[in-house]
Amino acid sequence: MITKPPVIEKWQKKNKFGRPGTPLTAKKIAIHYTGKADVEGWRTVSYFNNVVANGYKVNGKYIYASSHYVIDLDGTIYQLIPTSEICYATNSANSYAIAIEVATTGPDNHYTDKTYKSMVHLCAWLCQYKGLDCKKDIITHTDVVGKAYKLCPIYMVKNPDKMAQFKLDCWNLKAGKITIDNIVNCTAPHKTTTTIPKLIKVIQDVNFHNAPDFKSSSVVGVAKVGEVFTVVDIVFRSDTNMYKLKSGYYITASTKYVQKYR
Template identity: 65%
Template structure:
């Protein structure tokens, strides 16, 4: 289970316009954008909690709107509504979705690095908490209402490959394949596709190592007796996450975090 991100609580009072107090058992996490680039997310929090919640009319009609979470330009995550209660964020999906509003930046409404990291962390945690699969259970507002109604979040709807990468980043975090610090913002033009350190083959296959003779396992990438922490026995198969280039014999780092020799005399590698 991934660690819960730091959340700043800005609880909304119970009110019929944003926090009706209806129970929610969520099965989806719906992503939104706050609507105007470079406006701080805390303004959105204040709008929901201090304006809409008190009864706010536009063209003579009350606005019904809120979000469980708002993520700011500096990455701060605000929570307005408990995850066990409905909010008014995602139209017909309000009965089953968490609503996450996210502040954006620039002409194209992409995300700051801090915002992107918080988005991945929060959405991944919300999925992990309920055993949801980020690849299918993170949705956009537009997935629910259709493009004719609203492009939301507009950057993700216009760049579906970035939305796909965002969901993958969430999945990698849930699966422990990357840490929060390794999350790379795929939306800022400087970002690159997240490198998942489960392969050294460069073709998305996983590298395995089969042990040919009993060998030592090491806590560090060296062969000194001080670093020996145990033995792996002949016939065992392990996942390689990295090949360590050394002077002399190279070593493999295994998924469990230990190191073994890369000498073909003792081990055989294969991809799958």
């Protein structure tokens, strides 16, 4: 069982712009990004609770917006709306989704290590609490509205392999296969080796692929912690290199996931 992560409660007053009080039966968890890298998440909390909730017009129209949770750059988790009520974050999914707004960092809007750890902890715990499946029920805002409407969270939409790894990390934490201390931030810039080891050992569960890419469509299975594989080749890629294994499958060469064994 996962313990509930520490949450700072910043309950929004009931109001028609962000907290209408409509009951929610949560079927999905939708991930969002706060919109501008390296801006603290508490500013988003304050915007929802102290600006939007009081009635705020842009171009003559009231803004209707809120989020159940906001995760900050330092990993702090704020909760604004109870998960038994709807919020206004995910368009047509508002009636069935818990929303999490997450602060991002860097030009690509990836996550700090502390933010990533809190995302995995909160999502894994929410899946446990609401009886959801981490691999199927954690979605992006873009999954609901489409890419033409909004890329949200932009890093995860542009890097679907990282979204897949994030869901796998949540699944592994919920299943007790890793602990909170073992969570590795898959979105941080990677160190990769360029020499080819004969054998590698898996130090964090990671996907196998049937092609030298990180697309979810090429995933054929999961390499488990402690397993050892024979490497026959390396594929140099602009982001993260991959090893070709004796089985013909490909796996990341990131030292966060695999280490030279011999």
